[in-house]
Each structure stands twice: as structure tokens, then as C-alpha cells.
Amino acid sequence: xxxxxxxxxxCMLIFMTACSNDAxxxxxxxxxxxxxxxxxxxxxxxxxxxxxxxxxxxxxxxxEITVTPVFQGTYEEAITKFNxxxxxxxxxxxxxxxxxxxxxxxxxxxxxPVQKFIDDEGxxxxxxxxxxxxxxxxxxxxxxxxxxxxxxxxxxxKDAFKEAGLDxxxxxxxxxxxxxxxxxxxxxxxxxxxILNYGWFIEELIAVxxxxxxxxxxxxxxNAEKAVFNGEEGLKVxxxxxxxxxxxxxxxxxxxxxxxxxxxQSGKIAMYLxxxxxxxxxxxNAPFEVGAGYLPVPDGVDRQGVIIxxxxxxxxxxxxxxxxxxxxxxxxxxxxxxxxxxxxxKSGYFSIxxxxxxxxxxxxxxxxxxxxxxxxxxxxxTIPSEATQGALISVFPEARQKVxxxxxxxxxxxxxxxxxxxxxxxxxxxxxxxxxxxxxx
Amino acid sequence: MPSxxxxxxxxxxxxxxNRFSLPSLEGWLYVLPSFLLFIIFxxxxxVRTVYLSFFYTDTQGKPLSFAGWENxxxxxxxxxxxxxxxxxxxxxxxxxxxxxxxxxxxALLANQKMKGIGFFRTIFxxxxxxxxxxxxxxxxxxxxPSIGIANKILNFFGLADMHFLLDPNTxxxxxxxxxxxxxxxxxxxxxxxxxxxxxxxxxxxxxxAGVSSYYSFRKITIxxxxxxxxxxxxxxxxxxxxxxxxxxILTKGGPTDSTNVIVYSIYKDAFINYNIGSASAQAxxxxxxxxxxxxxxxxxxxxxxxxx
Numbered sequence: 001x002x003x004x005x006x007x008x009x010x011c012m013l014i015f016m017t018a019c020s021n022d023a024x025x026x027x028x029x030x031x032x033x034x035x036x037x038x039x040x041x042x043x044x045x046x047x048x049x050x051x052x053x054x055x056x057x058x059x060x061x062x063x064e065i066t067v068t069p070v071f072q073g074t075y076e077e078a079i080t081k082f083n084x085x086x087x088x089x090x091x092x093x094x095x096x097x098x099x100x101x102x103x104x105x106x107x108x109x110x111x112x113p114v115q116k117f118i119d120d121e122g123x124x125x126x127x128x129x130x131x132x133x134x135x136x137x138x139x140x141x142x143x144x145x146x147x148x149x150x151x152x153x154x155x156x157x158k159d160a161f162k163e164a165g166l167d168x169x170x171x172x173x174x175x176x177x178x179x180x181x182x183x184x185x186x187x188x189x190x191x192x193x194x195i196l197n198y199g200w201f202i203e204e205l206i207a208v209x210x211x212x213x214x215x216x217x218x219x220x221x222x223n224a225e226k227a228v229f230n231g232e233e234g235l236k237v238x239x240x241x242x243x244x245x246x247x248x249x250x251x252x253x254x255x256x257x258x259x260x261x262x263x264x265q266s267g268k269i270a271m272y273l274x275x276x277x278x279x280x281x282x283x284x285n286a287p288f289e290v291g292a293g294y295l296p297v298p299d300g301v302d303r304q305g306v307i308i309x310x311x312x313x314x315x316x317x318x319x320x321x322x323x324x325x326x327x328x329x330x331x332x333x334x335x336x337x338x339x340x341x342x343x344x345x346k347s348g349y350f351s352i353x354x355x356x357x358x359x360x361x362x363x364x365x366x367x368x369x370x371x372x373x374x375x376x377x378x379x380x381x382t383i384p385s386e387a388t389q390g391a392l393i394s395v396f397p398e399a400r401q402k403v404x405x406x407x408x409x410x411x412x413x414x415x416x417x418x419x420x421x422x423x424x425x426x427x428x429x430x431x432x433x434x435x436x437x438x439x440x441x
Numbered sequence: 442m443p444s445x446x447x448x449x450x451x452x453x454x455x456x457x458x459n460r461f462s463l464p465s466l467e468g469w470l471y472v473l474p475s476f477l478l479f480i481i482f483x484x485x486x487x488v489r490t491v492y493l494s495f496f497y498t499d500t501q502g503k504p505l506s507f508a509g510w511e512n513x514x515x516x517x518x519x520x521x522x523x524x525x526x527x528x529x530x531x532x533x534x535x536x537x538x539x540x541x542x543x544x545x546x547x548a549l550l551a552n553q554k555m556k557g558i559g560f561f562r563t564i565f566x567x568x569x570x571x572x573x574x575x576x577x578x579x580x581x582x583x584x585x586p587s588i589g590i591a592n593k594i595l596n597f598f599g600l601a602d603m604h605f606l607l608d609p610n611t612x613x614x615x616x617x618x619x620x621x622x623x624x625x626x627x628x629x630x631x632x633x634x635x636x637x638x639x640x641x642x643x644x645x646x647x648x649x650a651g652v653s654s655y656y657s658f659r660k661i662t663i664x665x666x667x668x669x670x671x672x673x674x675x676x677x678x679x680x681x682x683x684x685x686x687x688x689x690i691l692t693k694g695g696p697t698d699s700t701n702v703i704v705y706s707i708y709k710d711a712f713i714n715y716n717i718g719s720a721s722a723q724a725x726x727x728x729x730x731x732x733x734x735x736x737x738x739x740x741x742x743x744x745x746x747x748x749x
Contacts, residue, residue, distance in 0.1 A: 076712065076713055077712075080712045083500065083501055083502075083715075084501075086501070104500065104715075107500075108500065108501075197695070197696075252604065252607050253586070253587075253607070254586075254606060254607045254695075254696070255692075255693055255695055256581075259585060259586075259587075262585060262587060262588050263586070263587040263588075266587050266588050268586075268587035268588075269587075394500075395714065397713045397714060398713065398714040401709070401713070404695065405695070405697050405698060408609070408695055408696040408697045409697050411607075411696075412609060412697065430714075433716075437497060437499065437505065
């Protein structure tokens with residue numbers, strides 16, 4: 001009996017230590033007359049340190065404002081927390097939200113468009129990368145400040161290319177080239193190609209062909225009412241996946257970013273689509289040479305470019321004017337070329353300010369990591385249009401789940417057309433419900 | 442055989458009469474702190490959930506307009522909710538019986554008196570000391586199709602790779618196996634405690650009478666352990682209905698909704714899609730299911746329970 005007690009006490013101890021985790025410290029410490037700016041973000045791991053460095057740099061540069069970054073979990077978790085304090089004094093001055101939350105934040109009515117400060121000050125917005133600011137600009141109003149932006153790229157194993165007799169310096173650019181390369185690359189334990197089961201990649205593969213995701217010009221000329229991604233462009237994407245999966249040249253790695261990266265690092269897959277933000281870590285970790293290329297397009301289709309992914313910084317509405325000013329100061333600091341260069345190199349996200357790319361530090365790193373340059377070029381070559389501006393819908397997270405389900409059903413042998421139509425019909429319902437809600441408000 | 446508490450029934454009304462008389466006021470005072478906590482963190486949210494389930498809500502969860510039964514009727518006619526319900530029941534079916542039997546076998550083994558048994562008791566109960574998140578991450582690596590050890594083992598025996606969490610046919614089962622592993626520690630510990638409380642004299646008498654060990658297991662161990670077993674069954678069943686962490690980490694409800702159990706579907710609806718009304722309705726349905734099953738369990742199960 002005594003022994004049992006010992007065991008149970010021991011277990012309790014382990015259990016308690018496993019459960020205790022320190023809660024985020026959001027205490028304000030503005031006793032020294034400085035304006036405190038709380039900055040909620042979702043940058044985990046290494047990136048959290050980089051965000052802290054940026055804030056430290058700003059705090060050291062002037063003595064009026066203190067910026068305190070607070071990690072709030074994933075984008076979804078952070079937006080849920082923001083939801084509960086939005087519109088109160090406790091709302092953070094700056095809130096980082098992912099790109100698909102854009103419409104949601106605008107509709108919430110709890111945020112202050114940064115356009116106000118741009119106008120007040122006559123701030124020159126032309127120094128920002130047009131292709132990035134486009135996404136966060138609605139009806140000619142700049143709502144939020146782009147912060148971390150990324151695009152999808154094709155990543156491939158150069159060593160495997162050599163072994164299969166392919167040119168390692170030339171990335172496949174069209175669907176038929178992808179298929180051909182994948183066929184040659186698939187042997188033994190290695191499979192040619194993979195795409196993460198994540199809605200973003202499908203959106204991008206459609207946009208690069210100039211296709212829209214929803215009607216009303218991708219929801220930019222009015223509230224979206226119908227999903228249109230089940231058109232010709234979407235069908236081509238789904239047919240590619242379905243055909244390659246049937247041939248055995250496409251490997252299903254699930255929904256987890258770490259899994260697809262692990263599969264690539266371990267040589268299980270030879271080509272896959274990744275976010276430009278992950279590229280640097282991928283190159284550093286891979287035991288082989290890594291190549292990067294543009295997002296592939298179907299044969300005979302002109303490349304339209306990519307939609308910007310990532311997140312932007314939003315300003316809360318119902319807080320002191322003084323705090324808003326302070327937040328704006330920080331936002332301006334973040335977009336300076338020096339900070340952007342540091343951000344781009346350490347994180348792999350884009351620089352919002354293209355001037356950063358001309359700085360010697362960036363040029364030197366590009367020599368070492370030519371893959372980073374590929375991502376920047378792909379974005380620069382993007383042709384602005386509703387397609388590449390990206391869709392604007394309030395039920396985006398839900399829409400992405402439906403698209404993921406549709407992708408997953410492909411691996412079960414469902415016909416591409418059927419899978420797409422089903423997902424589109426479900427998203428139509430969600431859109432209708434969301435519009436009804438907005439109408440009754 | 443009528444159980445003891447049934448005999449106690451006729452006495453209850455006399456007890457009830459005295460419940461609110463003055464002397465018990467002091468008792469209420471003692472209960473007050475925990476009662477307050479219950480009200481704030483349990484009863485109020487529960488009532489609020491039921492309330493919200495009858496409304497259309499905005500994204501912040503504020504009720505917009507009365508929806509009547511619509512949240513419920515939409516749910517019950519939607520295929521995705523029915524898939525969720527099916528996944529939930531299958532999940533409970535996979536995890537509860539196997540989990541309890543496994544823990545019982547381990548507890549019987551660890552109940553022997555021999556040198557070094559403390560080591561095994563610690564090992565068997567060790568999963569209790571791990572958070573769901575940590576154990577899920579371990580299983581995520583085990584199941585990883587390209588680098589996971591599960592496939593390495595299969596390959597060693599000349600079998601083909603399996604997509605444990607990526608194939609809708611095996612995903613739920615794979616999550617269930619991980620869950621059984623996670624729950625074993627707790628169940629084991631409770632059952633071992635129950636076994637140790639059985640009077641050793643009973644076994645001694647049985648040995649003198651010369652009955653087989655199977656017979657003494659059936660006639661002594663099981664009846665004497667029945668209150669503990671009953672408790673463990675009820676608790677693991679409710680736990681199983683409420684499993685969330687492992688699903689969030691391992692599958693996120695996929696592939697093709699095959700592991701989208703009701704709790705996960707509530708989470709997705711409330712915190713990703715911001716349909717608080719529909720999520721509340723699902724929570725109410727889940728509550729009713731668990732409630733009804735627990736009542737049935739008490740009605741049927743308790744008859745077989747032997748209280749000393």
C-alpha cells in the first residue's frame with residue numbers, strides 16, 4: 001500500500017509539472033511616462049526572437065514609446081483572443097492577423113484603418129511593395145500594414161534531379177514538366193511530387209492561372225456570394241493531383257507543415273510546394289542541394305503571378321489616440337529598409353520595402369541563398385489583377401477546410417469535378433449564412 | 442440479487458425533509474466556496490450554452506436573433522454532423538473496452554508480490570504523468586509516414602508502408618490506439634488501488650478451499666473490484682467523449698472528416714468559423730448523449746456492482 005502511495009504521489013508531481021505552463025505576461029509597466037504599445041503576434045519559435053529584436057531595436061532608438069510584443073498562439077488562437085477584448089480598453093494597440101482574416105477584421109468594425117495616419121501625415125506609400133499592399137487595400141483604403149508576407153514556391157532536391165538525369169538548374173515550370181520529372185524521380189523509396197493538404201496552395205495554383213476563387217471579382221467589388229474555384233482553372237489543379245496520385249508519383253503527406261518538410265528532408269519526396277518563409281530553414285537543414293522554382297502552371301497558360309500570403313498588422317480602434325500614434329510610429333519603423341532587410345534575411349519573409357533588397361547585407365546573403373531571390377522575383381513579376389490580389393471573404397478559414405476535405409477525397413478516388421463541386425456548394429452555403437448574418441446586424 | 446442501495450430507497454424521503462432545516466445552514470456555508478466556483482465556471486456557462494443554441498450569433502458570440510430549433514434541425518440533417526456523431530461513438534467503442542481491459546490485465550500483473558514490482562507499477566502508470574499534448578506529439582512522430590518508427594517496424598516484417606493518420610480508414614483507429622495508451626496510466630492506477638483494497642483473507646480462504654485461480658478471480662476479484670471497475674468505466678467513457686487534444690494535434694479532424702468527433706467539430710465551429718450558435722447546439726446534443734448514456738450505465742451497470 002505504501003508503495004502505491006509513493007507511485008501515485010510521484011505521478012501527481014510529474015502530472016503537475018507537465019500541466020503548468022507560464023501564462024503570457026501582459027502586465028503594463030508604463031510608470032516611466034512612456035507610451036506602452038502592446039503588440040500581439042503569432043510568430044513562434046525562432047521568429048518570436050526576431051520579433052523581439054525588432055521591438056528592442058525600436059525601444060532603444062527613441063525614449064517616448066515602449067513596444068511589448070506578446071505571443072498569443074497561432075493566428076486562429078490569437079484572433080479568438082482578440083475577439084474577446086476587441087472594442088475595449090484592453091485591446092492590444094497592434095494585432096497581427098493572417099491574410100485570410102482580413103475581411104473578418106474589417107467587418108468586425110473594431111479596427112482603425114492605417115489609411116488615416118497615412119493621409120494625416122502625407123506618408124509616401126509608394127515605398128512599399130505594391131504587390132503586397134494590394135492585398136490589404138480594400139476600396140482604396142489601406143486597412144492594415146503588411147508585416148510578414150510570403151508566397152508559395154516549388155522546392156526540389158537537386159541531388160535527386162541529377163541522379164534521375166534531370167537538369168538540376170532548371171526547375172519544372174509547367175504541369176507536363178512536373179509530371180515528367182515526377183515520373184523519373186519516383187523510384188525505390190522516393191516519390192516525385194507532393195502538395196500539402198492546405199487550402200492556400202489551391203488558391204495560389206488557381207490564381208497563378210488568373211482564375212478567381214469567389215465571384216464579385218474575388219469579393220473585392222462586393223460581398224462574395226458564390227464560390228467559383230470549381231471552374232476550369234481549379235479543375236486543372238485537381239486533375240493534376242488526382243492523375244499523379246493514381247500514377248503513384250504524388251505523395252500524400254497530410255495537413256501538417258512539419259510532416260511534408262520532414263518527408264522532403266528524409267528524401268521521401270523530391271519536389272513539393274512550400275512557403276517562401278520556410279525556405280531558409282529548408283536549405284540549412286537539407287543534407288543535399290536544394291533548388292527553388294516558380295509555382296507551376298498548366299501547359300499553354302500565361303503565368304499571372306502569386307497572391308501574397310502571411311499576415312499584417314492591425315490597429316485597434318477603441319484605444320487612446322496617443323497609443324494609436326505610438327503604434328503608427330512603430331509600424332513606420334518596421335517598414336524602414338534596414339529593419340526589413342534584417343527581417344527578410346532572418347525569417348525568409350518578404351521585405352515590404354523593396355529598397356531593402358538593394359542593401360549590401362541582402363545582396364551578400366542572396367549570393368549564399370539564391371533560393372531567396374527566386375521568391376522575390378516571383379513576387380516582382382506578378383501582374384496585378386483581382387486574381388492575384390487574392391479573395392476577400394469572411395468565412396475563409398471555413399472555406400479552406402472544405403477545400404482540404406476535397407483534396408483528401410481525391411486520394412480516395414473521388415472524381416476531381418465532383419470533389420470541387422461539392423466543396424464549392426458547401427462554401428456557397430457558408431457564404432449565404434455569413435451574408436445573412438451581416439444583413440441582420 | 443437486489444443491491445444494497447435499492448433497499449435504502451424507502452428511507453430517502455425522511456432524509457430529505459431535514460435537508461433545509463437550520464442546522465444544515467452551517468453545512469451550506471461550508472459548501473458555498475466550491476458552489477460559487479461551480480456556478481461561475483460550470484453552471485453559468487452551461488445555461489448560457491443552452492441559451493445561445495437557440496440563437497443566430499455574430500462573430501463575437503453575441504446573440505443576433507432568435508432561431509428557434511433551427512440550429513438543431515440544420516445539424517441533424519447535415520451529413521457532416523452525422524459523420525461526426527458516428528466518429529464519436531466509434532471512438533468511444535474503440536477506446537473504452539480495450540482501454541479498461543488492458544489496464545485491468547496490467548493491474549492484475551502488477552498486483553503480484555515480488556521483488557522489483559514497484560518498477561513495473563511506475564512504468565505502467567507513467568503515462569498518467571504525461572500531458573495529452575506531449576503524448577500526442579510522440580505519437581505523431583511514431584505515425585509519421587516518412588520518418589516514423591511504426592512504418593519502420595512494418596518494413597522490418599516485410600510489410601508495406603501504412604498511412605496511419607492520412608487514410609480515412611485507419612485514422613480514427615490510430616488516434617484511438619494513441620488514446621488508449623494515454624489513458625492506461627490513470628485507469629491502471631485506479632484499478633490497482635481497487636485490487637489492493639481487497640481483503641487478502643478472502644484469497645487465503647479460497648486457497649484453503651482449493652479453488653482454481655480463475656474461479657477466485659471470477660468470484661472474488663471481479664465482485665470486489667466492481668465498484669472501482671464501474672467508476673473507471675464511467676469516467677473513461679465520459680473522457681473518451683470529450684477527447685480533444687490528441688485529435689487537434691494528430692489529425693485536425695481529417696482526413697475527410699473521419700476523425701472529426703463532436704468535440705472537435707464544436708471547437709472548429711466556435712473558434713475557427715465563429716458560428717457560436719451552431720457550436721452551442723452541438724454542445725447541447727453532446728451533453729444530452731453523455732448524460733443519457735451515463736444514466737443508462739448507472740441503471741444497468743449498478744445492478745452488477747457489489748458494494749461492501
